[in-house]
Amino acid sequence: MADRRDLNQLGLNAGKKARLHRILHHHGLRNGTALFLPYDQGLEHGPRDFFANQEASDPHYVLRLAVDGHFNGIAIQIGLAEKFYWDYAGEVPLILKLNGKTDIPPSDHALSPLHAGVEDAVRLGADAVGYTLYVGTPAQSEDFAQYRQIRAEAQRAGMPLVVWAYPRGSAVGAKGGRSSFYAVDYAARTASELGADMVKVNFPHPEMRTGVPPSYDAEFSAQQAIDAVVRSANRTLLLVSGGERAGDQAMLDKARASIRAGATGLIFGRNVWQRGLAESLRFVERLHDVLSEAKPRAGATDPAR
């Protein structure tokens, strides 16, 4: 089986390999794991996400947090990237989110429209682009077609493509729901089938079993579920998201299970910046500790090489 932490085994072109290497080597851990700070919730959920810590509504505050917390990258939309990233360019890698939408319309026909292209990412000095793909909605074919254009552009530019693979829509709702093991596992596999370089998923919930296909209707532990999801992603590097603010211990357990399963890293937003700065940085330290527990690649002197 391919070693997911050896970039030479992932079938990448030189530009993608160089950029992913920059991301994974951005700070001292160098064991092939990564911690990302997502900051597109202002579009996806609206300003309500900043009520818990008003300072986080200021992009400067969150970019500074990404730098001071030694994140391997920050994921933002074009508007913030153009107006704020300049001050931090090179200090933290940029993942430019290319599509996004509000949460005001119902999500059954969800399709996330494009607001930027791979050329914008090159101009802004990004090391990856992000695309939200909704798996299982009636608009899925349209989404796949839009995604295909972006994937072709990213391939030509040597730009790594990170897919936010989100199961959505009433059909998914009737089969366990968007965070069920079934739905998350299928989303990870879909991103890998469609050629994503990295995929971001929610942590799977094996206990959400109402309506799931029979193979998923059994007692799986959280560890078994995330192990399977990482396998489904195969040569696509896998990131696990934080989700809504929850207890730190629950977050750390989820992080540890993901890293143990072979996930490349974590993409935690609200659980990081929905609290005061000092507390955020302390929590980030604990996440770095979890990432540092990942086993070095067998035989590698520099484990991320």
Ligand SMILES: O=C(CO)COP(=O)(O)O
């Ligand atoms: O990737 C994410 C949003 O783009 C995850 O963010 P949260 O950790 O806030 O759920």
